[in-house]
Amino acid sequence: MEYIYDGTFDGMLTCFFAHVYVEPAEAIIAESDAGQLGFARRQLIVTDRSKADRVSAAIEKKLSRQSLRRCYKAFLCGESGREMDVLRYVFKGFKTGPCIDMLHGDPDVRRIDVLERKVNWELDRFLGILRFSVVCPEDGVEILYAEYAPNCDITQLMMPHFLNRYRREAFVIHDVKREKAAFAGRGRWVMRPLPKTFSPRFSKDEEAYRNLWRGYFTAAAIKERLNPDLQKSFIPTRYWEYLTESPERNDPRP
Amino acid sequence: MFAPLYNFVMENFDLVMAKLRILSDAAKYDVSCSSSGTERRGSDGHIGSAASCGICHTWTADGRCVSLLKVLYTNRCVYDCAYCVNRRSNDVERTAFTPKELAELTMEFYRRNYIEGLFLSSAVDGHPDRTTEEICEALRMLREDFGFLGYIHAKLIPGADPQLVRRIGFLADRVSVNIELPNRESLARLAPQKSPEGILRPMRQITDGLAEQRALVGAGNRYSKYRYAPNTLEDRASAYAHGDPKGTLLAGVGSGAIASGGGLDTAAVVFDGAAEGMSLRQIDTRMAVRKDRFAPAGQTTQLIIGATGDTDLQILALSHAMYKKFLMRRVYFSAYIPLNDSPLLPAIGTTVPLLREHRLYQADWLMRFYGFSADEIVDEAHPDLDVELDPKVSWALRHPEFFPVEINRADAEALLRVPGLGNLSVMRIIRQRRAAALSYDDLKRIGAVLKRAKYFITVNGRYYGGGVKQDSLRDHLLMQSGGVQLDMFSPDGPAAGRLSGAADRLSGAAAPGTPAEARDGIHI
Ligand code: SF4
Numbered sequence: 048m049e050y051i052y053d054g055t056f057d058g059m060l061t062c063f064f065a066h067v068y069v070e071p072a073e074a075i076i077a078e079s080d081a082g083q084l085g086f087a088r089r090q091l092i093v094t095d096r097s098k099a100d101r102v103s104a105a106i107e108k109k110l111s112r113q114s115l116r117r118c119y120k121a122f123l124c125g126e127s128g129r130e131m132d133v134l135r136y137v138f139k140g141f142k143t144g145p146c147i148d149m150l151h152g153d154p155d156v157r158r159i160d161v162l163e164r165k166v167n168w169e170l171d172r173f174l175g176i177l178r179f180s181v182v183c184p185e186d187g188v189e190i191l192y193a194e195y196a197p198n199c200d201i202t203q204l205m206m207p208h209f210l211n212r213y214r215r216e217a218f219v220i221h222d223v224k225r226e227k228a229a230f231a232g233r234g235r236w237v238m239r240p241l242p243k244t245f246s247p248r249f250s251k252d253e254e255a256y257r258n259l260w261r262g263y264f265t266a267a268a269i270k271e272r273l274n275p276d277l278q279k280s281f282i283p284t285r286y287w288e289y290l291t292e293s294p295e296r297n298d299p300r301p
Numbered sequence: 302m303f304a305p306l307y308n309f310v311m312e313n314f315d316l317v318m319a320k321l322r323i324l325s326d327a328a329k330y331d332v333s334c335s336s337s338g339t340e341r342r343g344s345d346g347h348i349g350s351a352a353s354c355g356i357c358h359t360w361t362a363d364g365r366c367v368s369l370l371k372v373l374y375t376n377r378c379v380y381d382c383a384y385c386v387n388r389r390s391n392d393v394e395r396t397a398f399t400p401k402e403l404a405e406l407t408m409e410f411y412r413r414n415y416i417e418g419l420f421l422s423s424a425v426d427g428h429p430d431r432t433t434e435e436i437c438e439a440l441r442m443l444r445e446d447f448g449f450l451g452y453i454h455a456k457l458i459p460g461a462d463p464q465l466v467r468r469i470g471f472l473a474d475r476v477s478v479n480i481e482l483p484n485r486e487s488l489a490r491l492a493p494q495k496s497p498e499g500i501l502r503p504m505r506q507i508t509d510g511l512a513e514q515r516a517l518v519g520a521g522n523r524y525s526k527y528r529y530a531p532n533t534l535e536d537r538a539s540a541y542a543h544g545d546p547k548g549t550l551l552a553g554v555g556s557g558a559i560a561s562g563g564g565l566d567t568a569a570v571v572f573d574g575a576a577e578g579m580s581l582r583q584i585d586t587r588m589a590v591r592k593d594r595f596a597p598a599g600q601t602t603q604l605i606i607g608a609t610g611d612t613d614l615q616i617l618a619l620s621h622a623m624y625k626k627f628l629m630r631r632v633y634f635s636a637y638i639p640l641n642d643s644p645l646l647p648a649i650g651t652t653v654p655l656l657r658e659h660r661l662y663q664a665d666w667l668m669r670f671y672g673f674s675a676d677e678i679v680d681e682a683h684p685d686l687d688v689e690l691d692p693k694v695s696w697a698l699r700h701p702e703f704f705p706v707e708i709n710r711a712d713a714e715a716l717l718r719v720p721g722l723g724n725l726s727v728m729r730i731i732r733q734r735r736a737a738a739l740s741y742d743d744l745k746r747i748g749a750v751l752k753r754a755k756y757f758i759t760v761n762g763r764y765y766g767g768g769v770k771q772d773s774l775r776d777h778l779l780m781q782s783g784g785v786q787l788d789m790f791s792p793d794g795p796a797a798g799r800l801s802g803a804a805d806r807l808s809g810a811a812a813p814g815t816p817a818e819a820r821d822g823i824h825i
Contacts (some may be wrong), residue, residue, distance in 0.1 A: 268363050
């Protein structure tokens with residue numbers, strides 16, 4: 048059976064439930080990725096919170112809390128086919144118990160390792176290269192605003208870090224690719240849709256600070272050792288678009 | 302929500318831009334730019350947090366990681382150290398920040414997530430106390446007026462007043478004084494205005510300050526027993542009692558509250574009742590109030606390599622003593638790049654001993670994380686490191702009696718001595734063999750460097766090193782790596798790679814802080 052779900056983590060877990068109680072899954076596909084083709088039989092699974100909770104409780108109990116976290120991270124990587132990867136890992140874990148994560152040699156475990164690492168890598172990278180701008184929705188009010196387009200769906204994973212970093216400030220992290228944004232202030236945050244066309248009003252000093260930063264960035268490089276390829280290996284060009292100091296970017300906005 | 306209280310930078314934009322260019326240019330060759338070593342949760346009314354692992358915020362066009370805003374406070378210098386670009390007799394453009402400019406600039410960079418914090422060193426403009434006082438004021442503003450909780454590494458100027466050193470210790474996360482030269486004679490020759498006492502006294506003072514709050518974590522590996530306990534809330538409370546003379550550093554400890562002092566209160570009020578609506582996790586400020594802690598990320602120092610004729614034995618013995626006596630977090634080595642014409646120093650154009658520096662870092666790494674002592678790595682008979690092979694392999698070759706080590710039985714200390722096994726792979730081996738004995742192939746998956754390790758291990762009693770004879774092993778290992786074997790632990794992940802700075806540098810992947818053509822801003 049091919050299960051179609053709504054693309055949420057709970058939805059995927061509901062499919063796992065069906066895998067046990069209805070019919071084994073051959074594929075689990077998010078609605079948005081499910082084309083018309085396909086010879087297999089398909090069934091649309093409606094996300095059911097209580098079923099999802101049962102599955103996640105079982106993962107936590109029979110594998111470990113850590114394993115559940117890994118499932119979540121692997122899910123966030125956004126690669127197609129990851130649902131079945133997580134499924135194989137989980138059901139193997141039901142057999143082996145908590146020692147699943149020590150089986151570094153097992154291909155299903157390694158796959159989750161790889162996906163998790165991909166998410167962690169991007170997360171780590173963006174904690175550093177996410178750039179905030181000061182925006183003024185109205186005079187006298189300052190909000191920090193960052194836009195980016197990550198491969199993995201990592202916005203929620205970044206929130207603890209930035210909530211901790213910006214205790215005193217309101218801030219917005221805008222995932223332009225997924226057209227959603229986390230709005231945070233006073234230690235709380237919510238995720239809301241935000242179109243990619245959104246364009247805030249920058250503070251009057253914003254461009255000046257960007258220039259200071261670009262100036263520092265340029266001065267800090269050692270001219271005799273230029274190595275753009277190496278630089279690119281750390282910050283792949285796909286991340287340049289939203290990087291203040293990006294060699295290519297010359298932000299026309301104020 | 303939070304409107305800036307100041308506008309010093311924008312009022313003098315062009316001037317600040319020029320200062321930033323000159324003073325960052327003068328500081329960029331410093332080595333110790335990692336921002337790790339302290340973990341601090343943000344606290345209400347402050348901005349910032351310091352993550353325990355350094356965060357890279359960007360990579361410059363030469364591929365180096367930028368984590369901190371690294372600048373000199375001033376490059377005006379009354380001293381004339383032979384090895385420094387900023388020495389009085391050199392003709393370079395001179396300038397200095399003001400405390401306001403520097404504090405605001407740092408804060409605004411930090412808000413935009415450009416940097417993790419500030420790395421501040423300086424030349425000596427007038428008397429050491431005068432410059433130190435200004436630095437102190439800049440840091441005070443940053444912490445108190447701006448409520449900055451990011452990372453600060455401050456280089457102390459030798460000879461500064463103990464009271465000032467103490468104040469800086471309470472404002473900065475990490476402090477350091479550079480030894481620069483491994484012995485008195487070279488110091489007297491090359492930096493005649495600096496006295497060993499001027500360097501060692503603040504160092505001792507910092508160590509004592511740290512010992513007072515039992516916040517020292519000396520060198521050691523994850524298995525070693527002689528680590529100091531991390532400090533507790535009580536310790537910090539007692540450290541308070543010895544707070545700075547003005548008492549401005551005292552924060553509302555225990556109440557989990559906003560640290561008071563300076564303009565910070567105003568800011569906190571603007572953000573009306575920050576605690577309201579906070580989750581429990583956020584109100585928990587055990588790690589948050591920073592001002593009660595004296596240099597929570599400890600102390601480091603730096604040594605110049607190759608400016609004088611000292612052997613590696615002398616250098617390692619000194620750095621060993623630094624770890625032991627002063628409980629340094631790190632001792633950095635910096636290959637000397639000749640840039641001043643001086644009869645006392647190697648001529649301009651002399652090859653920079655980068656490889657030697659790299660070997661020293663590896664040796665240092667072995668002492669700190671692998672349980673080696675200095676005299677195991679070099680001794681009177683071999684006073685210099687083998688530049689061709691890493692010191693771990695050299696040690697292994699000199700101690701054939703220690704090998705082979707059985708993977709499924711040896712303890713962690715022994716496994717750590719095997720070339721090609723790093724801390725991470727050892728941890729994995731130990732963890733996995735609890736579930737089942739490891740096979741040779743498992744080792745590959747775990748990340749061990751088998752092309753080196755195989756000559757020093759057995760797996761379930763079997764030796765995989767083939768017919769290579771003990772006496773030809775050295776040549777064999779050398780050949781494998783194309784003449785010079787550079788890195789000890791590559792597959793163990795970026796941490797190892799990043800810390801052995803010169804390896805990256807030599808392979809083009811420059812590590813934090815490449816000393817390149819110049820060695821300026823020497824109080825780094
Ligand atoms: S090393 Fe320091 S004191 Fe000596 S000349 Fe350079 S900046 Fe001045």
